[in-house]
Structure formats: structure tokens, C-alpha cells
Amino acid sequence: MKHKIFTTVISIFFTIALGAQTLQVEQRSMNNEESRQVDAWIAHLDQPVSYCMDTYSDFMKKTFSAKIDKRSKNVLSVNKTVFPEVSNLRIDQRAVFAQESAGTAVAFMFSPGYDIHFGKELYNAEFVKGEAFVKNYIRYHYQTFYNETIKDINSKIKSKQKSISSNQSKIDKNLKSMKENDEDIAVGSVDSEKLKEKNAKLEKDNATLNAEIEKLNTEISALSADIGKANQSLQLVEGYR
Numbered sequence: 001m002k003h004k005i006f007t008t009v010i011s012i013f014f015t016i017a018l019g020a021q022t023l024q025v026e027q028r029s030m031n032n033e034e035s036r037q038v039d040a041w042i043a044h045l046d047q048p049v050s051y052c053m054d055t056y057s058d059f060m061k062k063t064f065s066a067k068i069d070k071r072s073k074n075v076l077s078v079n080k081t082v083f084p085e086v087s088n089l090r091i092d093q094r095a096v097f098a099q100e101s102a103g104t105a106v107a108f109m110f111s112p113g114y115d116i117h118f119g120k121e122l123y124n125a126e127f128v129k130g131e132a133f134v135k136n137y138i139r140y141h142y143q144t145f146y147n148e149t150i151k152d153i154n155s156k157i158k159s160k161q162k163s164i165s166s167n168q169s170k171i172d173k174n175l176k177s178m179k180e181n182d183e184d185i186a187v188g189s190v191d192s193e194k195l196k197e198k199n200a201k202l203e204k205d206n207a208t209l210n211a212e213i214e215k216l217n218t219e220i221s222a223l224s225a226d227i228g229k230a231n232q233s234l235q236l237v238e239g240y241r
Helices: 049-062 124-186 191-238
Strands: 011-017 021-031 037-045 067-073 073-081 090-100 103-111
Touching: 021 124, 037 124, 049 073, 049 090, 049 103, 049 124, 103 124, 124 191
Parallel strands: none
Antiparallel strands: 011 021, 021 037, 037 103, 067 073, 073 090, 090 103
């Protein structure tokens, strides 16, 4: 469902297909936190609002050593800061976050003064440069997302490999016990029947452990494929301009 703050205007789209998602920057007029219409560049992202707010804050801190101001529940800003790639003026840069059915819309507004904003009528040259600024954020956002995703998947693979190693150790231990039992049975141990029962149980345990190993290897193969897909998406993101 579209957020109420978005208005219906002619839009300019820049998209690159990314599997099930799209890298997109849209030019649109919208309301700021004071309900004033402002021209904005809007990024459409697949992650929830809270995650996007975190990557925006990290992007601003790491790229510009900026302090983040929370103007309202869904509006963050960096105030009185020079962003050289956009303008040599000190400006307030607002980011308005809105939930969408496919994720989050993040609207970027650039304001050199109170109720003065970069847009199609005033400071148009600076406003046009804002598109590249937003694309820089999009790249940072998805680089963060995919690197975290790959790290999480690798952690899951490592855990499953540990389980496989544990299962294999149990299998080896069972095989050793079965061999020792077979040797005792061969020399006519008085406990031969009990030893045969133990071996049958150990053999059944090993069958279960081997089935678990096979399942874990299948899951690892699927996770490894997910890493491959994430790396492909990451490459597309890094080439997005």
C-alpha cells in the first residue's frame, strides 16, 4: 500500500533488474515533516524501514562523519553540512522513510535554508546532482545488506559442517565398537547375543547419522548456491551508477 505522503506526479525511473529486486531512483514531489511539498529523489529498497534507517545513518556517519538528527518517527536528517558532490553550500539533508508493499521508500530532500529546497525550479543543477548522491547511498545499503547476508550464510554453513564432523565422529566411534564386538563374538564370548544386539543398534544409529549427514550436505549445497546468487547481486549493485 502506498504511503499517504506520496503525491501523484510524472516520475523519472532509472532501473536495473536485480533478480527478484530492482535498483531504482525516482524523482517525485512529496511532503516533508512540515507537510510542505518538496522535490525529492526517492530510493525504493527491499528491506524494512528500520533496516534502511540504520544503513542511512551508517552511510552518513562513515562517509561524511555526520551527526544524525531524528526529526520525527520516520524522518532522519543531517544538518548544516556540505556535501561536495551536490553543492558547496551548507545544507540540511532530510531522508523520509515510508513502508511499501515490497519494502521501503526513502525520499531524499536537500535544503540550503528554511523552506528553501533544491528542486526543479530552484537550484535545479544542485538537485540533479542529488540523484548520484542517492545512488551512492543505494550502493552502500545493498553492499551492507549482501555482505551481512553472505556472512550469515557462511555462519550457517560452518554450523552445519560442525554437525557433520560431530556425526562422523559418532559413526567412527560406533564402527570401532562394532569391530571390537565382532572380535569378541568370533572367539565365542558368552555375551555374543547381547553383542549382536548392540551391533544391530549401532548399525541403526549409523544409518540415522549418515542420513543426517546427507541432509546437511544438501542444505550446505543450497546455502552455497545462495552465496553465489548474493555475490552476483552484489556485483550488479557495485556497478550501479
